[in-house]
Amino acid sequence: MSHKSSITILSSLFRPENDARPTLLLGAGASFTSGIPLAGESVRRLAKQVFAERELCGRVPVDQIKPSEWVNWLRNHDWFLPGEENLAENFPLIIEHLLQPEAYRRRLLLELTSIKGDIGIGYHALADLVLRGLAGTVMTTNFDLCLPRALAQKHPHIRHVAEVNRGESDFNEFSLFAKAQIVWLHGKAEQYTDRNLIEETKTLETVLLDHLRPLLDATPLVVMGYRGAEDSIMQSLLGDANQKFRQGVYWCTRGSEALHPNVEALKARLGRNFQQLEISGFDEAMRDLNLELAGIQRFAQPVTSQEHQExxxxxxxxxxxxxxxxxxxxxxxxxxxxxxxxxxxxxxxxxxxxxxxxxxxxxxxxxxxxxxGCVLLFGRQPERFFPHSVLTATISDKKRTVFQGNLIKQYNEALNWLETKDVNPEIKVKGKQKHVSRLAYPERALIELLVNMIVHRDYEAREPSTINVEDNYSITFTNPASMSARSKVRLATDENGAFDPVPEFSDLRNRSLCDVFFGISAMERAGTGLIDALSLCTDAGGSSLFAFPPGAERFVGKLFRPGASAGSAAVSIDRRPIGTYTLNTLVFSAIPQFITKLRVHGGWANLKSKAALTEAGPFVFESRSNLLWTFLNPALSSAIFGDAMEGELEEIPLSTADDDPILHKKIAWLMRKHFEGYLRSFEVDGLMIEKTKKGFPAKRAYFKSKGQRNRTIIYDSPLRKGIRRDVVKRRGDDSLPWFECEGFGYEVVRFGEGWGVRIKPFYMFTKKDGQSPLPGYLRTKRATRRIRFDRNTNVESDFAFWGRFLSRGQQTISIGDGHVQDLILEGSFFTADVTEEGLLTDDSSAEDRRPA
Structure with a gap:
């Protein structure tokens, strides 16, 4: 059986359609590429070290010990099994007879299994599978820390890793349904519980077996990197005659490697329930398995207990x-x-x-x-439950702005406020030979402190978070948050509570909030936020201050502008100049995964008579082919259109659109119909969709007058409330009036790997009724005159208005019409940070881009 065939079989076991997740059993072979020696090599290293330290009293360095010295020395022991083929079998013997006492054994084993570099790709891939819920329990005969390190790198998205059998009677965390669980079959060397002596490798503790047998009865067992030599595993754990392994044992070996006699005996006992799989190696198998299952996830059982929860x-x-x-x-x-x-x-x-x-x-x-955490992140009105969970911002203790609503909304609006000229103006900074223009505060430093404020504040405290800009001096972020016990140990504070941030240290107060903000790339995992802020401000000629003032129960972060006063290897900082650009496109943040196609018998007339079209929502019907396209799922499509259908319906993945121009066109057409359905909800605001001469939508919408008078829309921006905008203005004189009406054209476009609705604002000039367009030549004349007065500020104002209006001030726009749940647009136009050297002067897309 080839490696590829084995991966196909393994991937079928890990798929979420199966009721039981596989349990993995790993041996020393899994850690070999991470620098952890196999049993034979371990014997060589341990023998050399003991010989150098105990026989030669440390007079000769270990790396200078010759093979003839330690080999001959070992052969003089009557317990030693001679022969290169038996070298690995001496591992428990050398520990039994040479590594005495326990403290000496612990030191040598920890040195032997210490990780000098990065862990192998197999462990990283396994951690990915655990994160996606496809793997959960991993049993290991090893005592190296490769697996814990790989899982720790997924923190905080893997909130907790249960560890079983680290010490005596250590079974409290064991679960049949654990999200992430390591079972140390032979204990852990750090806690003197490793079981490597001769007697210890014969059996496992009864209480451990009692916990594991129900798991092995209920799940497939996948074995990788394990020879099968220890009786504790092959006889005690897997050798019970009553254990049938009805879910199967899948024993993976490298190439045509022969099975150990213990494994051959297990294979003979289990018959068809045992399958030997050929793999190229643990790293290659886990990597290819992870690739085969890319994008697939299984959701873990919900946690019901509220004990010890934050x-x-x-x-x-x-x-x-x-x-x-x-x-x-x-x-x-x-x-x-x-x-x-x-x-x-x-x-x-x-x-x-x-x-x-x-x-x-x-x-x-x-x-x-x-x-x-859910209400704080996504609540419609979180202030009902947390009235103090707001953020107030002032400039010199004046011009107060209050950011309220959920934390995603607060983050976006506060970020916009921090980018304004009143908060972060452009200043001239004197250099040695010339001055340069730059923003007063590094933008990334402001973002780091804003995110720190949102995710680490104490939401039980009855006071808001605050930001105050002291003109021409500093900006201060103040947050209700007392200093935790861990922070008191790790952070050295002075008499004022000030401290220098510590690399790689992060004390997560609200893990659910941190998890989501980590996941949307607003912050980094490694605890580098304050370090980065300090570094960025210092490099820019300013400085920073971080403190927990004594008795204040709050955290203060302060950034100083240049002139006011004077990391981690895991996370890098891009110091290149960045420009933020807004494209005139509302991006779909969620789209259906499939489009449904069906054929209608008898054409449009039959469809109208036999289908409940009022329940169907938007769909596309082609009269020439009698094909109908909809985002409704197959079950709902059958229920609505079934009586008019001919043959079977077809569910087509949207991911294939780029390879099929016809499908691409149908998807764009259907999305546009949904968007037009959403636009009709604005008819009460005077927005109307322009029609062609044949009565079809003309892909443009504009406001009509209000009773042949001006029409005013009142809306809120993130920084101002109650903004008035005249979207229809009466022009001309009383004898020959006409109207200037704001509107926009729209089209559905492919946007990167997703989709979006492109908006192009324009002016419609109408007759005195306020809605009928003027003749074309008159519209062109007025448009030419009007466009002379439009400058960049007007363009910015247009996008700000249309974004807030079309989203009704919300962060998302659902255009699914209640029938399709996964058709959601972002509530604001797409913005992108671009390094300035990456902007090309001849870029033809510049016409759809404006500086933010």
Whole structure:
């Protein structure tokens, strides 16, 4: 059997359609490429070290010991099994007879299994599978730390890794359904519980076996990197005659490697329940398995207990699912899963994902309710439950702005405020030979402190977070948050509570909030935020201050402009000049994964008579081919169109659109019809869709006059409330009036790997009724005159207005018309950070881009 065939079989075991997740058993071979020696090499290293330290009293360095010296020395022991082929069998013997006492054994074993560089790709791939819920329990005969390190690098997205059998009677964390669980079959060397002596390798403890046997009965067992030499595993764990392994044992070997006699005996006993799989190696197998299952995930069982949970993990008292903006949650968590390479999430998978990451919880009565973190992140009105969870911003203690709503909204709006000239103006900084122009505060430093404020504040405190700009001097972020016990140990503070940030140290106060903000790339995992802020400010000629003032129960972060006063290897900082650009496109943050195609018998007349079209929502029908296209799922499509259908319907993945021009056109057409359906909800505001002479939508919409008078729209921006905008203006004189009406053209476009709706504002000039267009030549004349007065500020104002108007001030726009849950647009135009040297002067796309 080839490696490729083996991966196909293994991938079928790990897929979420199977009720039981496989249990893995790893041996020393799994850690070999991470620098951990196999049993034979371990014997060589240990023998050389003991010989150098005990026989030669350390007079000769270990690396200078010759093979003839340690080999002959070992042969003089009557317990030693001679022969190169038996070298690995001496591993428990050398530990039994040479590594005495326990402290000496512990030191040598920890040195032997210390990780000098990065761990192998196999462990990284295994951690990916655990993150996506496809793997959960890993049993290991090893005592190196490769697996814990790989799983720790997924923190905080893997919130907790259960470790079983680290010490005596250490079974409290064992679970049949654990999200991430390591079972140390032979204990851990750090805690003197490694079982490597001769007697210890014969059996496992009865209580450990009692925990593991139900797991092995219920799940497939996949073995990698293990020879099968120890009786403790082959006889004690796998050799029980009553254990049939009905889910199967899949024993992986490298190439045509022969099975150990113990494994041959197991194979003979299990018969068809045992299958030998050929793989190229542990790293190659786990890498290819992870690739084969890319984008596939299984959602873990929800956690029901509220004991020992942090505040953001607790059920929000009085809140229900109706208090959650599901569209915002879906949009945000799709980005979360994309960042973590977990795969796409649909509306049907939203709640299972939120259960897994702790945003949905069960109360003592078993009701599923949103957690405090869920309401803070995605609540429609979180201030109902957390009235103090607002952010206030002032300039010289004046010009107060209050950011409220959920934390995603607060983050976006506060970020816009920090980018304004009143907060972060451009200044001239004197250099040695000349001065340069730059922003007063590095933008990334402001972002780091803003995110730190949002995710680490104490939301039980009855006071808001604040930002205050002291003109021409500094900007201060103040947050209700007392200093934790861990921070007191790691951070050295002076008499004023000031401290220097410590690389790689992060004390996560609200893990659910941190998890989501990590997942949407707003912050980094490694705890480098304050380090980066300090470094960026220093490099820019300014400085920074971080403190927990004594007795104040708050954190203060302060950034100083140049002239006011004077890292981690895991996360890099891009110091190149960055320009932020806004494209005139509303991007789809969620789209259906499939489009449904069916054929209608008898054409349009039959479709109208036999299908409940009022329940169908938008669809595309081609009269020439009698084909109908819809985003409704097959079950709902059959229910609505079934009586008019001819043959079977077909469900086509949207991912194939780029290879099929006809499908691409149908998807764009259908998305546009949904968008037009959404635009009709603005008829009460005077927005109308222009029609062609044949009565079809002309892909343009504009405002009509209000009773042959001006029309004014009042809207809120992130920084101002109650902005008045005259979208229809009466022009001309009383004898020959006409109207200047704001509008926009629209089209659905492919946008990178996704889709979007491109908006192009324009002016429609109408007759005195305020809605009928003037003749073409008159419109052209007035448009030419009007465009002379449009400058960049007008363009910025247009985009700000249309974004807020079309989104109704919300962060997402659902255009699914209640029928399609996964058709959601971002509530603001797409922005991108671009390094200035990357902008080409001849870039033809500049016409659709404006500086933010």
């Amino acid at each position: 505040f953001d993990d607790l059920v929000c008292e009085g809140a229900t699912w109706a208090d959650i903006d599901a569209d915002l949650a879906l949009t945000t968590l799709r980005r979360y899963c994309e960042k973590l390479e977990r795969g796409p999430v649909s509306s049907a998978e939203l709640k299972p994902l939120m259960r897994e990451i702790g945003l949905l919880r069960k109360d003592p009565e078993g009701n599923e309710l949103p957690s405090n």
